[in-house]
Amino acid sequence: MLDLLAQYADAAGPSVVDHLKQLAIPLKGLRVVHVNSTRVGGGVAEILAKLVPLKQELGIDATWEVIFGDDGFFRTTKTFHNALQGSTVSPTSQELRHYEEVNSENAGRMRELLESADIVFVHDPQPAPLLDQVPKRRGKWIWRCHIDVSRRYQPVWDYLSPFLKEYDASIFSLAAFAQNLPHTQYLIPPSIDPISEKNMPLEARDVQCVQEKFGIDPSREMVLQVSRYDRFKDPVGVIQAYRLARRFSPGLQLVLAGGGADDDPEAAEVIAETQEAADGDPDIRVLLLPPDAHLTINALQRAADIVLQKSTREGFGLTVSEAMWKGKPVIGGDTGGIRLQIIDSHTGYLVSTPEGAALRIRFLLHHRKRLEEMGTRARDFVRDNFLLTRHLREYLTVMLSLADEGKDRIELS
Amino acid sequence: MTEQQQTYYPPGGLSIKDCALVAIATGRRARNLRELRDGIGEAAAASVYYHFWGSLLRPTFDDPRFHNGFAIWADHALHNTALAERLSVIDPTDYPDTNELRKHVLDIVDSALDEGEQIATAPDDNLFDFIRSQIVVFGTRRTLDDPSELPNAVETMTRTSVFYHFIDARRRTPGSVDDFTTWLSDIDREKYGDLTTRLASIDPFFATLVETRDELARAFHDFFGG
Numbered sequence: 142m143l144d145l146l147a148q149y150a151d152a153a154g155p156s157v158v159d160h161l162k163q164l165a166i167p168l169k170g171l172r173v174v175h176v177n178s179t180r181v182g183g184g185v186a187e188i189l190a191k192l193v194p195l196k197q198e199l200g201i202d203a204t205w206e207v208i209f210g211d212d213g214f215f216r217t218t219k220t221f222h223n224a225l226q227g228s229t230v231s232p233t234s235q236e237l238r239h240y241e242e243v244n245s246e247n248a249g250r251m252r253e254l255l256e257s258a259d260i261v262f263v264h265d266p267q268p269a270p271l272l273d274q275v276p277k278r279r280g281k282w283i284w285r286c287h288i289d290v291s292r293r294y295q296p297v298w299d300y301l302s303p304f305l306k307e308y309d310a311s312i313f314s315l316a317a318f319a320q321n322l323p324h325t326q327y328l329i330p331p332s333i334d335p336i337s338e339k340n341m342p343l344e345a346r347d348v349q350c351v352q353e354k355f356g357i358d359p360s361r362e363m364v365l366q367v368s369r370y371d372r373f374k375d376p377v378g379v380i381q382a383y384r385l386a387r388r389f390s391p392g393l394q395l396v397l398a399g400g401g402a403d404d405d406p407e408a409a410e411v412i413a414e415t416q417e418a419a420d421g422d423p424d425i426r427v428l429l430l431p432p433d434a435h436l437t438i439n440a441l442q443r444a445a446d447i448v449l450q451k452s453t454r455e456g457f458g459l460t461v462s463e464a465m466w467k468g469k470p471v472i473g474g475d476t477g478g479i480r481l482q483i484i485d486s487h488t489g490y491l492v493s494t495p496e497g498a499a500l501r502i503r504f505l506l507h508h509r510k511r512l513e514e515m516g517t518r519a520r521d522f523v524r525d526n527f528l529l530t531r532h533l534r535e536y537l538t539v540m541l542s543l544a545d546e547g548k549d550r551i552e553l554s
Numbered sequence: 555m556t557e558q559q560q561t562y563y564p565p566g567g568l569s570i571k572d573c574a575l576v577a578i579a580t581g582r583r584a585r586n587l588r589e590l591r592d593g594i595g596e597a598a599a600a601s602v603y604y605h606f607w608g609s610l611l612r613p614t615f616d617d618p619r620f621h622n623g624f625a626i627w628a629d630h631a632l633h634n635t636a637l638a639e640r641l642s643v644i645d646p647t648d649y650p651d652t653n654e655l656r657k658h659v660l661d662i663v664d665s666a667l668d669e670g671e672q673i674a675t676a677p678d679d680n681l682f683d684f685i686r687s688q689i690v691v692f693g694t695r696r697t698l699d700d701p702s703e704l705p706n707a708v709e710t711m712t713r714t715s716v717f718y719h720f721i722d723a724r725r726r727t728p729g730s731v732d733d734f735t736t737w738l739s740d741i742d743r744e745k746y747g748d749l750t751t752r753l754a755s756i757d758p759f760f761a762t763l764v765e766t767r768d769e770l771a772r773a774f775h776d777f778f779g780g
Contacts, residue, residue, distance in 0.1 A: 316683030
């Protein structure tokens with residue numbers, strides 16, 4: 142088996158991996174099942190693809206199960222996802238019935254495993270009704286919510302919450318996302334994977350290739366924003382900030398890199414607005430990248446002098462940590478999870494306007510030493526707080542905590 | 555503090571421990587100073603602990619100006635820098651238990667409320683979330699038999715182990731001191747007097763845990779050589 146722990150020791154430091162090994166000693170042999178709705182694509186699958194083998198290497202009997210469903214089921218769960226993020230959409234009663242039937246079928250298929258597990262982590266709303274279908278369960282069941290539900294659409298939450306209330310605990314990414322549920326709600330922020338294509342070290346020539354491909358002049362300064370084309374990411378505000386800063390750094394280039402818009406009419410509008418704001422400026426590149434362009438994004442982040450994430454609203458915004466991991470100071474919107482990642486004036490800057498972003502770009506480009514020191518601190522900060530190893534440590538801690546939920550302090554012998 | 559007085563240094567040796575902390579939402583939120591005051595008054599001791607101590611292990615700690623959750627929020631969300639400064643200067647080890655600490659925080663917040671002409675309200679996406687924590691403490695199977703082992707041992711400690719021995723110790727030992735000082739003083743107070751004085755001058759509230767570890771290691775190397 143690939144020695145994953147050794148790879149993470151290289152990235153996060155050997156003491157971090159030693160810590161995980163010690164923390165996992167009392168959990169050896171525990172039967173842990175993770176259930177989600179897809180094995181490939183999306184952030185949850187990416188996390189589980191690493192977390193589960195890491196738990197296995199630590200001696201935990203961990204498995205990863207995926208529920209099956211047809212197109213109708215996934216249309217319904219996509220509606221849930223949108224509603225939990227604030228869209229005023231609800232499935233029909235027929236769709237809800239089908240959603241429950243699919244979960245019931247999946248419960249039948251996995252019953253033996255789920256009944257015998259010591260701990261079951263159910264990820265997001267797709268498999269949430271499984272618990273109801275396993276009355277002879279003997280372990281603890283935890284609902285892990287990866288979605289920003291702080292602006293959830295109430296009718297959909299009202300439908301889902303009776304399923305969720307039966308769980309022994311839940312996990313949210315931020316305190317602001319926690320809900321009124323009758324059980325312990327743990328807080329575990331997301332993380333980046335330092336050995337994934339998006340974050341692994343690259344050779345200088347790989348970065349140069351990407352610069353050449355997109356016509357980026359490596360001899361001139363470049364600022365970058367990587368994000369979906371969404372108004373809350375404020376790409377037009379980024380262009381305004383670039384124009385204000387360029388008056389003092391005439392060679393400055395801007396790259397906006399994000400996904401395409403085949404199935405998202407609003408994204409198409411935002412791309413059009415962004416291209417209009419760019420107004421043919423040859424030093425602004427508005428890139429539409431495929432979902433698997435991880436190496437390209439990695440190279441762009443390494444090529445940038447400063448990275449922006451000028452969101453006006455943000456769930457967590459892990460692109461901030463991705464850039465910081467590459468030693469870049471990030472100028473980010475003063476909102477949501479960006480506040481957890483950017484410590485103002487320390488690992489980057491928090492701003493509220495294009496003018497604020499422009500001022501910070503100007504400052505950093507004219508104080509290169511400060512820029513580099515801030516980038517170094519940013520990388521250290523991510524190493525300590527936002528790598529997958531920290532995420533795993535908190536999962537292990539939750540598993541230990543479940544045995545003594547009422548205690549503030551648990552002493553292991 | 556007296557709530558959880560425990561010692562982990564068997565005579566003749568310092569047993570190296572480590573810990574992990576997990577944060578738990580209490581569901582309580584504050585949008586202004588009055589709600590913060592009510593929340594602090596009613597919060598569980600574990601929540602007061604988290605916002606003063608536990609958060610040292612969380613990313614929010616690294617605000618270089620303010621170093622407890624209440625002060626950071628007063629500055630960042632309410633823009634009340636004067637209150638943030640008064641809250642930030644509180645040293646939780648000065649209080650015998652969480653209730654005394656809580657009482658002092660409430661006095662400061664009450665004074666700010668008395669001074670305020672109008673109550674500032676935090677934006678919807680920057681409310682104060684009352685959080686509590688659970689800390690899991692475990693052994694590392696490593697015991698130091700002699701203080702001369704400290705330089706190398708501390709150099710390779712995890713940041714959480716530094717937190718446990720140098721910060722959390724102040725909450726659980728009778729004299730509110732770190733585990734290294736307790737151990738060295740038990741062995742020979744006079745011999746290690748200069749070293750424990752230097753340890754006392756290391757302020758963990760103004761540095762990251764890694765910086766604190768490096769400073770501790772320097773102090774031990776300087777004293778023991780090597």
